[in-house]
Amino acid sequence: MENSLEQKAQSILEENVKNIDLISYFCKSTKKT
Secondary structure, eight states, rough: OHHHHHHHHHHHHHHHHHHHHHHHHHHHHHHHH
């Protein structure tokens, strides 16, 4: 149980990090223009 929960939490965190990277990249690209 604990292992599966940790894996789910880690996968969610990784998805959040990817989203943050995309948002920051989008903000940078919009600032340039």
